[in-house]
Amino acid sequence: MALSEANKHQEPFSPMDLSYMKRAKFYFTLLGAWPYQELYETYKEKPRQLPLRNYKTLFVLWIGVLMSGILYLKSHIRKLSFFELGHSYITVFMNFIAVQRVSTPIMTSYRKTVVDFVLKLHLFHHKHKSEYARKVYNQVDRISSWFSLFLYILMYVGIILFQFMPLYNNIKSGAFKATSHSIENGTRYEHSVYHYTPFEYHNFGYSIIFIINWILVFDCSITFCTYDSLMTLIVFNVWGHLKILKYNLEHFPRPRKEGDTNPLNSIMYTEEELRNVQVLLKENIAYHIMITQFMSQASKAFGPIMCFYYLFDQVSGCILLLELSAMDMEAIVSYGILSVILLQQLIQISAIFEIIGSKSETLKNAIYDLPWECMDAKNRKTLLIFLKNSQKAITLKAMGMIYVGVQTMAAIMKTSVSYFIMLRTFAEN
Structure with missing residues (x-):
């Protein structure tokens, strides 16, 4: 009895008590992107505004970083190998994605999607509806927790290695011992991200840029991982809802055997059962509408993110393969983890949205398998509307044009490999 009371007290009171939701809120707060004001009426939590960490300031900052990278390329394009x-090119493209993502909170659809996810869609609010719903909630909770932890551990490993290799190369090459004469003759510092400066600098200038790069690499990493993590958490919950809906349809009550029969010798529902069938059909239709409407809203919020992300993967994929083709320790450490993270995120986002689409496709058969032949005309019409609504797969479209799924992912990877072969041939010649 004491043990059950202890477990009762450990039960979270809201989705925001879950570890992975706290983690998401923490990183979105660092980006000034968590909708505190919209959630205030529910959680009574005052907005946490960190100094210079609101999305407007970060947007201006990343515009400056992007322009600095472009100017560096323009002034050094003939000097670089x-x-x-x-x-x-990779860092400039990453800066471009960072600009797009830090500006996402400007969109009303994004803020509304996050609020609806926390207050309505999260399986936490639906686990009490049935024993199976609680089972699915527990399953999604475990998957979300482990996935979120894995993603951020991988992010920190990537940040450290991406910053460590230029520092190691500078120590190894003796760049810190360079004089002004040797700098003029071509000795220069390596950085994880290069910025345009109108003058050459020595160790003190390097230290300043090194510290700035740590902050920028960290910020850029969380813009990538945090939005991807949120999209993944949303997809996991939508997948759970589709599982529950399919289970409800597969366990739809059948007519009692003592009922009347129709001309096809099928046992008909009784009047009392027909009233119950009507209620159940309306509940399942409302459940399906809630899922489809939320995914339509999520497409508006995250469609631009996925469109630019696919474009980034298309361009950067072949360049990363080119950098890795050197096959030395420096290339593997510097670009190996980065390539793994970006590839993992591409596969992860594409695959889980494909899972939703595939899962929603199975609803059509589950709806058709309902005992429609045992219903009266009114309930059959309702079921027909349900069946018609289920014909459109539940998925996300990037900017309303590109389906987010494994086919798009495969096309991107195939094109990246083709461009890599072309660039590799060009480099060798």
């Missing part, structure tokens, strides 16, 4: 040029 082919592989150094590739590195600079």
Whole structure:
């Protein structure tokens, strides 16, 4: 009895008591992107505004970083080797994605999607409806918790290695011992991200840029991982809802055997059962509408993110393969983890949205398998509307044009490999 009371007290009171939701809120707060004001009426939590960490300030900052990277490329394009040029292109493209993502909170659809996810869609609010719903909630909770932890551990490993290798190369090459004469003759510092400066600098200037890069690499990493993490958490919950809906349809009550029969010798529902069938059909239709409407709203919020992300993967994929083709320790450490993280995120986002689409496709058969032949005309019409609504797969479209799924992912990876072969041939010649 005491043990059950202890477990009762450990039960979370809201979705925001879950570890992975707290983690998401923490990183979105760092980006000034958590909708505190919209959630205030429910959680009574005052907005946490960190100094210079609101999304408007970060947007201006990343515009400046992007322009600095472009100016660096313009002024050094003839001085950089082919592989150094590739590195600079990758960081500029990452800066571009950072600009797009830090500006996402401006969108009303984004803020509304996050609020609806926390207050309505999260399986926490639906686990009490049935024993199976609680089972699915527990399953999604475990998957979400482990996935979120894995993603952020991978992020920190990538940040450390991406910053460590340029520092190691500078120590190894003796760049810190360079004089003004040796700098003029070509000795220069390596950085994880290069910025345009109108003058050459020595150790003190390097230290300043090194510290700035730590902050920028960290910020850029969380813009990538945090939005991807949120989209993944949403998809896990939508997948759970589809599982529950399909289970409800597969366990739809059948007519009692003592009922009347129709001309096809099917046992008909009684009047009392028909009233219950009507209620159940309306509940399941409302459940399906809630899922489809939320995904339509999520498409507006995250469609631009996925569109630019696919474009980024298309361009950066072949460049990263080119950088890795050197097959030395420096290339593997510097670009190996980054490539793994970006590839993992591409596969992860595409695959889980494909899972939702596939799961929603199975609803059509589950709806058709309902005992419609045992219903009266009114309930059959209701069921027909339900069946018609289920014909459209539940998925996300990037900017309303590109389906987010494994086919798009495969096309991107195939094109990246083709461009890599072309660039590799060009570099060798």
